[in-house]
Amino acid sequence: MASDHSIFSERPLREIDRILSKGATSVHVTALDGLVNVNSLFTVAVFVGLSLATPGQKSLDGSGTCDAGEDIVKNLVIFEVISFSAFLFSSLVAQGLKLAIIINNSKELHEAVKGHINNKLLRLGMLASACGSIMGCVFLMLSMVNVIQIRLGILSCGVSSTVRATVTLVALVSTALVIYISTVIFAFTH
16 A cells, blocks of 8 residues: 655655745744844944044043044044944845745745745845945944044044954954854855
8 A cells, every 4th residue: 555655655755845945934034034134233333333423522531632523523424324324225125035935935824924936036145134234334333433533532542442443343243244244155065
């Protein structure tokens, strides 16, 4: 007596492919949700930086010779706007991909994150979203360097607290970006 569910029949293989495809789509939606949530947190940091962009603000150095000039305040605003734009771009692309997955693949409400997807479009969209997040992080880091200079004194004065804070910020953010970029590259090549 032969069974329809024999390991040698085509039916189980098609069923496994269908299950794996649905699981992968769910993972993609979860990853896109995480990206949007992280971008939201970074956007809050952008607005905190903008609140510090007041011309004529004195540094905590106290001497007055190391106070940031208008050029640093202008750069802060420019970097914050670019950072905000990049995070917004990344979030909108991720939300658009998520919406496309849900609308195109759900016939029933409980299957909203399962279904077939255009892998090339999904990969391209996720890559664009990752690039937006990377650009946002770079410009947020640059704006935070300007915040440090406004609050603690400009880097050219060599104030130790300014140098230490800047070096720590650049080292940690750069390391995190290298890890993130490596992970994205690994995900797209495997």
